[in-house]
Structures are given as structure tokens and as C-alpha cells.
Amino acid sequence: MHDFSFSTEVKVRFAETDAQGVAHNAAYLVWYEVARIDYLARFRGGYHEIRAEGMEALTIEAHVRYLAPARFDDRLRIHARLVDLRGARFGFEYSIERDGEVIADGWTKHAVVDRLTLRPTRFPAWLAEEIASAETGSS
């Protein structure tokens, strides 16, 4: 697991809880996505720009470890970092913190595809470069 130079915040919504009284396990994948989008938004339009250039980023694998339940109205800090960028593929790693305690972590893998053909296509070079210098600059 790498160090994280980026994080974003979500507050657990009542709609995200279930009858166990805690956040539902599927909500974490939504928060991971929120973190990915906020992560990329720092770079020239981010995910919008990727889509505007005719590409989509599909999720091809996802993994979550639930270490302690999240509850309604908890403020969660989602740390995220892009990793393993190679050709059309890239990954993200996540760590979810509440008041300094890690309550979940995980990772996702993605493939960049052409929006129309759904064929794999290279990760945009401009974005790879901006991310590389941001991650290097921050460590």
C-alpha cells in the first residue's frame, strides 16, 4: 500500500444505511468512485475531459475490506491514489478513515476504452504526465 497524497470527504447519508443500522456494503464502491472523480478533477477537467475525448473508464475489478462499520452522518475521509498505469489499464487504491482510524480499504482496476467501439485504448498521455508529476511532487 502506497502513501496517499490526495483525499476527499463524504458524509454517510441516511439512504446509504441499511436495517443493520450501518452503511450498506455497496455504498463503499460509490464512495470509491466519488474519490476517483475528485482525484482526477484536479487535472484539466479530469473524468469529464476523458469522456469529452471519446473515452470511457470501465471498472474491471473491485475489492473492499470492511474493518469497522460506518454509521449515519459519519464524516469519512477517502484517501485515493492512482497506481499501476500501463497502456489502457490503471488501478486505484483507497483507504477510508474516520477520526484518524482506518475503517475500510481496498482497490479497483480499470480499463480505458473507446466510447463507441468499447475497444481498449491508451490512457490519455496528458493525464498520465500530470498525474506522474503531481504524485512525484507530493512525496
Place this chain on the structure above:
Amino acid sequence: MHDFSFSTEVKVRFAETDAQGVAHNAAYLVWYEVARIDYLARFRGGYHEIRAEGMEALTIEAHVRYLAPARFDDRLRIHARLVDLRGARFGFEYSIERDGEVIADGWTKHAVVDRLTLRPTRFPAWLAEEIASAETGSS
């Protein structure tokens, strides 16, 4: 409120409950949509066919009355009926029943639009005719 000649069933998912221990209020709009789609599916491809012909049906108004809470694993019968078809506009009425008791009802209003321009366009004639004869035949 009209009589209903069509209904479909949903079972309350655990993910649809919230920390009150009952189904979340937004889940009912998802069930209404399930019912609309099952309602239309009886007519030559239904919603798929509408989309295949280059149209979309937007939701422009929604109303729900929650009469008694729905709980995890409840089998709910969603009665639905298309009403007030006029030009590009149409509506749906719903009644949700559990073991013979009505636990919610409501209605939605919709507009048929061209998928590309999002301009209003007439409800497909073939579908209007099929629905008219189905609703007449059933009453």
C-alpha cells in the same frame, strides 16, 4: 383512481432498507419504474422498442403516499396503469399491495422526447393502440 389490470412483484431487498429498519422512501420510485417497464414489456418490446426507435421517456413529476412501512423481504405487488396519454405526455398510476393491504400509492408523469435533441415527440402510435386495446379488453 382507476382499476388496475396489470401488476408485477418485487421483494424488498436488504440494500433497500435503511437504519429505520424499513424500506427507504426513494426505493418506491425505483419500484414504480420496474412496474412501468414490466407494464410496457407486454407490447412488442416495450421500453426497449421505444429507445430503439430513438425516443426516451423522461420522468417530469412523481408522487408517492407511504401508508404503511415496507420491510426487508416483503413481497410487494405493484399495480400499474398508463393514464392520460396525450401527444408527447403520459402518466402512470400505482398502488402497492402487501398481502391484500395497500401500503403505498402514487403516480408519475412522463414526456416522450427525441433521444438526441431532447425535444418532445409524439408517443408511438403502435404502442398507444396496443395499450388502448389491452386496457379496454381487460375491464
Place this chain on the structure above:
Amino acid sequence: MHDFSFSTEVKVRFAETDAQGVAHNAAYLVWYEVARIDYLARFRGGYHEIRAEGMEALTIEAHVRYLAPARFDDRLRIHARLVDLRGARFGFEYSIERDGEVIADGWTKHAVVDRLTLRPTRFPAWLAEEIASAETGSS
């Protein structure tokens, strides 16, 4: 429709969009709930405090008008106001704005109940008083 003295912001999540490319109609009820909770949070613990005192607020009716589609990543301002407080019942009114344009509005009705018996119980007096002076002070 009253004037609004309170508002909160949501950003449309990718998970909230559907295959029409716009925010799904059920997401608006989740945003209304986010606004209710943020509205109440200004008063001594808000919804948490209501639940801590052994009460729940059930949603008994909901209404949404969709005036213009919301899209991925749109920043939406949700205006909300508590209205019609009487005994165990109260309502909320909402207006959703994007860049100064109202793209949706609506209202919900609620009943305060005892968490265990689910019997109606009076809206907490301390909260009613705080809301009354806040709403008066702001207009």
C-alpha cells in the same frame, strides 16, 4: 411556496446517473433527505438528537417536479424549509437550483413516531422553538 433561508449543496454522483445520461429520478428523494438532515443539523444535534430521544421521523408523502435534467458532476443547491408543523406532523419544501436556474422542486410530509411503538408522538418542543426563531430571524 415560501422563501428559503437555508440551502445545502450536492454534486451529482456518477452512480446517480442512469442510461439516459442524466440523474435518475429517485436520486432527488435522496437529495431532499440530505437537505432535511443538513437543515436540522443546525439545531442542537438535529436528526441525531431526535433519534437519541427515542423518536423517528417517517416520510408519509413525497412529491417531485423535474423541470430540467441534472447531469453528472452538476453542483446543485438544495433549498429547504420546514413548514406546517402541527402535533406529530410536519412538512418540508424544496427547490433545486443549478447556476441560478430552478431545475426541480417539491415537498415531503413526515410524522414523528416513537421508535419502539411506531405510534405518533409530538414534534420535540425544543426543536420547534429553535426552528421558529431561526425562520423568523431570517426573513
Place this chain on the structure above:
Amino acid sequence: MHDFSFSTEVKVRFAETDAQGVAHNAAYLVWYEVARIDYLARFRGGYHEIRAEGMEALTIEAHVRYLAPARFDDRLRIHARLVDLRGARFGFEYSIERDGEVIADGWTKHAVVDRLTLRPTRFPAWLAEEIASAETGSS
């Protein structure tokens, strides 16, 4: 990966799609849960009975591989099987099939806890026995 003796069906809901035009990645965790609940429902009340006996089953890890996108209205067969039952811990394995093609697979891990204390507690013996004889009988 084991053979599966149990499966259940879901139809992709419109609300489960996103602006990529395919089912959102978080929906798969909801379908896994639907499959777990249907799997257990064959045994004396299943998950209801577990909760009625004062226990909860928390999700402590989840993994999904997305092999091909699921689309609106697709009929998906979710194969599921309980594995690795030991003390308070158990797992589930899943395979999602559309028209005979595997479009996703994955697994989840769970812990049985006391509903009030949230302390780990043994998986109910009666359920372990019924599952063991069902899985043996079927292979």
C-alpha cells in the same frame, strides 16, 4: 472455484444503469446480497431466522471481477455457494451468467455477530448442518 448447486435470477433495473449505459459497478454487490438471501431462504427462514435469533451477518470483505458489461433489462443468473464456514466466519462465492456466458464473478466474507454487542458469535449449528447436507446432496 467450486461448482454451484444454487442460483437465483435478477433482471437489470433501469435505476441500476449509469451514464456509461451499463449496470453500475456497485449494483453487483446488491445482487450478491440478493443471492445470499435467496440461498439461505431455503433453510428454515434463512436470514430472517438468523436475525430473529439475535444475530447479524456483517460483510467484512468483498471482491468483484467484471468480465463483460451488464445492460438494462438483462436477465442475469447469480450462482452462489456458501464456503469456508469456520466458527463465526463464512464466505460466499458467486458467478454471474447471462445466456450461458459468465459476465462477472467474485466472493464475499462475513462474520456472524451478536446484534446488540456486535461481538462475534458462532454460525448457527442448525443452519450449518442443513447447508452441509444440501451441498453434499447436490454434488
